[in-house]
Amino acid sequence: MPSLTTPRDAATSAAAPPGRQRIYRHALPVRISHWVNVVCLIALLMSGLQIFDAHPALYWGDKSTFDRPWLAISAGQNDAEELVGVTTILGHEFDTTGVLGLSKDADGEPAERAFPAWATLPGPEWLAMGRRWHFFFAWLFVINGAAYAAYALLGGHLRRDLLPSGQDLAHIGRSLWDHLRLRFPKGEAAKRYNVLQKLAYLATVFALGPLIVMAGLTMSPRLDASFPVLLDIFGGRQSARSIHFLCAAALLGFVVIHLTMVLISGLWNNLRSMITGRYDIGDSGGGHGR
């Protein structure tokens, strides 16, 4: 049976309160790569928004069709000739004053910029510095991701903990129903990731992660010259830029759901397990009550 426990840790931890059972859930390499990744994703997202702000419009194809972006964030005037922030998605305009297009800068002054100062790194409009942050943390993200992938593949983490079993997949409907009712496994079942977790982690780490890096590299004119296949895969440099942005949005979506689940399934227990490795699975007797 696949299990996150290893023999040396299977015994109930001495630190657990009476009647509770703690298992060793996350191995050290997983915990380290997780927190390195947290830092990388924050720095990459925020410096990425800084870079986006330099030309806040997205297109499909090789070149920018300036009069027809599929996404654009800008400042404009409304009917009352007041300055407003406008976000245009597929030709539909939305008033996003205060956040997108028009927002307050660090001094409380109105600023015409796509993403607001509090969401970008650095805060003020500073493309050169945003790029430096982005490429530094991009390297860290890639190295960290590669180290994690190597560990997962060679150390058995992938096979043992992440790949869903046939039984998992057969009970996917049941797992979905439990999630919707915010019922989380306890006891024996809590020793493993559930099938939705497995699929979400697999898709994020082994699909979304590589995809966003590839799309980012396709924006490099030097790499495009040597590997034109990149342009064919993504359908041109501007498409790659759009896909890079959409992947970032998807990663942000994953993080939001992930943090929500962490909060409602037990903040301290989850946090502890990602720091010390030890996860409380509830009554030693098992069962799956709440």
Add this chain to the structure above:
Amino acid sequence: MDARHLDRRRFIARAAAGATTLLLGACDKLSESNWFPRVLDSAEAVTKRLQRAVTGSQALAREFSEADLSPEFKSNGTQDPDDPAYQKLAKNRFKDWRLEVAGLVERPARFSLAELRALPSRTQITRHDCVEGWSCIGKWKGAPLSALLDRVGVRPEARYVVFFCADPMNMDGDKYYESIDIHGAYHPQTILAYEMNDKTLPIPYGAPLRLRDERQLGYKMAKYIMRIELVASFAAIGGGRGGYWEDQGYEWYAGI
């Protein structure tokens, strides 16, 4: 929910907001420090070395067809150099303009537009990528920089080609300049363009002569070129980082 819970929630929310503000403030302080950007810069060296190692030096950037040309090619940076000497040359359609080639060369020389047009030419339809994120496709005709360098004879100690331009960039009158390395200078698509989309190069795009370096970002491709100098190091030129935008903090290696 009792008041204590509310208080606790408010406290946590405020603490989180406060921590975020502190963190962002700290990041901005880091950006302004002397040492941290240097740490970040280590990535540029890694990118440069690795990209060069995996790409080889002679791969050509993709070339497109007439049908792919951008209907509206964005003109960025200087639109019309605010410089009396340049304006005088422009008025006479650059008949008096001469490209000076100097520095670490065997035979320093000056070239008129007619002489540049008499050199072998290359025409290419390529994608122009701005550091801001947009791309345009344009057709360029010009003399390969390699042909020009062969005419003047490059001395072995030359490592960079520096382009000095006519456009003043600030109140102090500092003019645009850029540099590429000698390997990039001999790339077949590195040309000194005097035509764009089958017409004489217009002023917003860098008349009379601009650089095309198709494997780097737009800011490397100096417009309004007046003088080319071959050097062993650009440390003593301008701010010492190899170009006007480099001196403002942009990467010298603009391959990504």
